[in-house]
Amino acid sequence: MSLTTQIKEFALDIGYSKVGIIPAESFPEYITDLTNRHEMYSFYIKGSFRPLVGAELRSLMPTAKSIITTVYDYSQKNFPKELTDKIGRVYQARCYNAPPERINGSRPQLMREFLRKFGCEVGDKISLPERLVAAKAGIVNYGKNNFAYAEGVGSFIYLTSFVVDKELDYDSPTVEVGCPEGCSVCMKACPTQAIYEPLKLDPRRCIAFNTFMTQDRIAGSHIEPEIREKMGTKVHGCDICQEVCPRNQARLKAKLPDDEYLVNFAQNFSLSQMLNMTDEFYSTRIQPLMFNYIRDRKYFQRNAAIALGNLGDPAFVPDLEVAMKDPEDLVREYAAWALGKIGGRSAKEVLKASLSRETSESVKTEISGAISKATI
Structure with a gap:
């Protein structure tokens, strides 16, 4: 052989x-x-x-x-x-x-x-x-x-x-596009239009990129408000362009066995826990799945804040109020954005109270913008 x-x-x-x-x-x-x-x-x-x-x-x-x-x-x-x-x-x-x-x-x-x-x-x-x-x-x-x-x-x-370093027997290429002719469903489905033409992606607009590459040491931690609005509840990665693809439907619709690890995992995972995470949550619910790009938990907290803001549920205002006292400027900044997105009297009260004690100029700016946008 x-x-x-x-x-x-x-x-x-x-x-x-x-x-x-x-x-x-x-x-x-x-x-x-x-x-x-x-x-x-x-x-x-x-x-x-x-x-x-x-x-x-x-x-x-x-x-x-x-x-x-x-x-x-x-x-x-x-x-x-x-x-x-x-x-x-x-x-x-x-x-x-x-x-x-x-x-x-x-x-x-x-x-x-x-x-x-x-x-x-x-x-x-x-x-x-x-x-x-x-x-x-x-x-x-x-x-x-x-x-x-x-x-x-x-x-x-x-x-x-x-x-x-060994010469082996080589295979023939398939460097070609296998999509149905005229299909552009993935491009249309991308919320941020990151796929600007077939086979061409602007990573700066990609939701996945914005969940994990926007770090100070890589591409800067700022996520544009336009992108935040379209991230939905995505906190690490995005599969939208794959989920709508006709070539994936057979697998997506197949009756597959459950991954029991993920079933158990999901029962003890929530965005609010991710926002104000404990050391135990970080070690048992963040690192096992999301060890790929991010080591600093503040970026996970930022992503959770965006997701909670996009849900728009006032039930999360108390969680965001806790986050407004987080030692990390980045976490407070995005918690403020989320409170402004949710709006309502309680969210506005939290923002005003936070502004009175805030020392970071960037966070103050975000809080002020959130207050002006928050509706009652």
């Missing part, structure tokens, strides 16, 4: 749904596209991922000869409705950049150990254009919503690649 066959069989054995292999060459088309949209993606280009360097992967690994790419189907179980309104499915599935001590983090580690057992040098910390790699390997094609789609699964997949 060839090494290629052994690699593919092992990948399928440990839970990957599809596996393909391509030569370890550079990706000039990706470099050009990213460079042409530098303004939109400057946070990514300048960040720790170094995608333009990874696209010239031999600059990081001169011995690279092959890329083994895999598809993991994370939609094999049902996702609770109580959570899908708030948290993207890929994060609920605990597979996105999972730590090595979790089951979905151990899978790529098992793959690396298997490859090394057969004498392969395996590249480390190389950021590849995963969707392009998988399409060149023939295991996915593209959707107009910018996601990769695997045959028989849809777009609820997670891609992982492994760069090795």
